Amino acid sequence: MSRPIARDTATDAFERRLVHMLSGALRTAEFHERDNQVAVEGVDGLYRALRERTETLGATAISTRNRHVFVDGERVRMGASDYLNLTSFIKTLDRWGVGSLTVLPGITRDELTAFIYGVARGRRDGDLATLQKRLIRDNVRSVELGAPTEEGFAEDPESLPVRTYGSCLEVMGELHTAIVGNRQIRTRRVRRVTQSVVDQMMRDEYALLALTTIKRFDDHLFSHSTNVAVLSVALGQRLGLQKSQLGELCLAAFMHDLGKIAVPKGILDKPGTLDDHEREEINQHPIHSVHILLNQGNLSQSTLRAIIGGFEHHINFDMSGYPLLSHKKGLTLFGRIITLADRFDAISTPRVYRETSFTPHQAIRHVIEHAGTQFDPELVGVFVRMIGLYPPGTVVGLSSGDVAVSIQPGQGDRSVDRPLVRIIKGNDIGVSRDLSETDDAGDYPLSIVGVYNPGNEGLFPAMDPESLRHF
């Protein structure tokens, strides 16, 4: 449920525009050089706005907390359409550990440009002190940075995604036991873990995505459900859904396959082809999902969405698939998102009934080929830009002779087919390389020359073993 926006005064609109311009300038700076026309115009506009405000009202502080942006302590009201812009802005600041920036009166255009490029072109693992040093070096004196006021988490933030992912597995185990024993599901617990998935996703989408590459033979339902939840929320976030919508989406995606618990395990895991009866049994699982959730008593809006998602997740974009429909004409957005996430995870997971496992690269190819028939093409486009053509977990051979695992799309403008990778075999094991980075001549020093199917499992875990330190 979205809360009503109570106020939209002229000043508010000005602050909103200011944040938009700052966010836009930062994004432009990621891909364009300082003398690029778009970049120049972006910085010019921002400069004028900042001068106007600082000259009339003095130093201007822009800060973030709880995924909201504040100008001089006043929250800037954003509509649904601002969300994506806002998210990218907050992420940029988060990456540096910056909680606030204060622009002082008298800032020069050069300072502003240096500031924008200093922040936008940063390395991923930078921190506030690094950034401050860099800004001093670049003679930026009129922008002061501050640490976040948000309460830190008691635990090590590095291990949080793993804990969240693990909690999902655990809660799915609990759900499984409850359903098999014909007991009431505790959706409160499911909500708690799915909400923390959303929180994590808003903090760092690739940390959780990397964890979806741990494909597991046993407890397949547990990791599959978690993966579909993670992939759906990641996609939903890219689409600009709001936090509460992401919460509902995550819950629905997490529970989409509960109906499989009602299908005999012998059929689910049967190697080879299924006979008609067995196929029919499997095709009933979306209906079983509906049934299981219906019997949970209270039907809140999020449960309704989960029921709808569970029912729709094997119906294709062209309305083929199962269950067969008697009159239903269209699919919900959540249904289409979950279908895509579900299919991608299913294809890229090694299964006993498949002789050759697909690599994530083949899985994304399959998704692209079936855009418009199985999948909503618009969603496919966003999905591919999110995980790239070498999705996390893809094992690639590099032109250097090293073998690496893809972690996420690279930072440069050709990031979709040039991922950030971590070397797992060769000279620099453990080192990360961004294949979209160019050298001084504008060439790519490193390229992908082949894709491996390690151990016929299709992929290799993409997350950094370091992140498991405290787990």
Added chain:
Amino acid sequence: MSGQEEPPSARAMAQPGDESPAQMGVRSGPLGRPDSDERASHDLATEACAALYRAYRAARFYPANHPVAVESLDALSQTFARTLDEIGSLKLTVMPEAFLFGDQAVFGGDGIRDNIAELMFRDGIRSLTFHRGIEHEEVSEFVWTLVRAQEIGREEQDLATILWDCDFAHLDYSVTDPLLEGDDWEGKGQVLERFRADLLDKAAHPEHIDLGTPTATGPGEAGSLDDPANSIIMQEFSSEAISGQLENEPDVLFEFLEVLTEVLVTGSTDEEVGSASKAISDVLSSYLDWGEFGSLTLAVRRLQSISETTPARSTEITGILDGLASPDALRKSIFELDGKLAERRPQLEELLYLLRHAAYPSLVELLAEAGGKTSRKCILNVCTMGEGVPLPLVTAKMNDPRWYVVRNMVFMLGALGDPEAGSHLEGALDHPDERVRREAVRSLSGLGGPRANYLITSSLTDPAPSVRILAARALARLGQPDAAAAILTQITSKDFPGRDDTEVEVFFEALGEVADDRALPFLQDLWGGKTFLRSKPMAIRLGALKAMGRMATPEAMDILARASRAGDEELRRQARRSLLEAERRAANR
């Protein structure tokens, strides 16, 4: 309001047995006395917690728009604003029964009712931080969230999950790790253990993997952006359009209903079909409850068409629609037509007509109870539309011991306009309650016809004046010449002059409408007031003149002309008025 003054709401809402936290002797912190600056902050924090508690209590006991609830929320907003201006942000540590500010208790204690710290602690909240700039809507939403958390089913939601949905800008909170809580269940921890082992095994030892042979990729090949098949990736999309999609989707309940009807049709087990039917019933009654008659009509149409195309499910669908059309299901919606739903009558009528075969008995039942005009109108409209409600349903209620039930049935019979209804109304004329008999006269006059006229005429002798008056008026309106003798009999009866002036007047008026010259001798006699013993009462004499004015025959006018020279002033005036009336009527004939 001055800074130190207690808000009036705090006094207004004080209830018996309800101590304010300030009086409860907040526990002092373990570190002895704080210094003066700290003490000032501590006092502010104590005051803010007390205001929070008061607002929470007010919100629990009063509706949102009640002045006490509104005032205590305003007071809380002001207290927060003052406190946060002073100390920047207010961080409270949540203990099982108290809030700590720093290491000092600022709220709580044993035996406090509705302890908000306890509520928060129970649901895993371990700290709360309010930041400067907190908005009134946030304060209010926070308080109402606490109230909701107290009332929701804890299997579904808790304070932590609903706070999360609120997404406050100026309020942070920390929650316990969901992994740490929760009840024990068979296999707890094992899933996680296996996951941990797997992770460490796989990710930590990449050198052991068997890579196999790579498939080559390169520019222009599959996987590269240069592949035209990948053009889809570069298509831009509008996030506004996507979030718009979500907002423009039919409401989630309707989508849900679509799914349920699919499951109803395709479900393979009795259990599945049964749970889908039940859920459909739930959705339909929610719609009914919310007055969403339009959506409900669509849903009912769909179910009815499925029932036709899928006979195997017609039993379930009949069951669903019967449930929807039961008196208990319909009661609230129909009676709310007399209140806030008044303007939705046409939609509800459409729906009820769609459900009529199942709904007729309920409608008859509810008509029995219906007090308001709009609800009765709605039921009557539906019951009289098309072929109309089967008569036996209505007549079966004619012997109901409740007078108003019979009255409403009588009303319905009249509205149905079925000539057969007349015979059922006859019994109602003998009903012990005159309100029923009055309604029967009204219904009969609506029906018309010789039998109805006869019955109305017989009511001229009803023991209740109000019924007699109604009957006389009905006869006058119907212009029944046959009734003249009966009216005259009443007028000339011995007790007539003793009756109420209105009745006397109405009877004479009625007589005037229906009588012919045969009545004139009696009327002349009456107005003239010639009796052997004493003169007739004035009301009778005036009434006779009035009646003749309405008859407007030449003979009647002759008499009136003579009467207009009468000695009595009042009679003279009435005679002249009646003469004018007679002339006007004669001219219009």
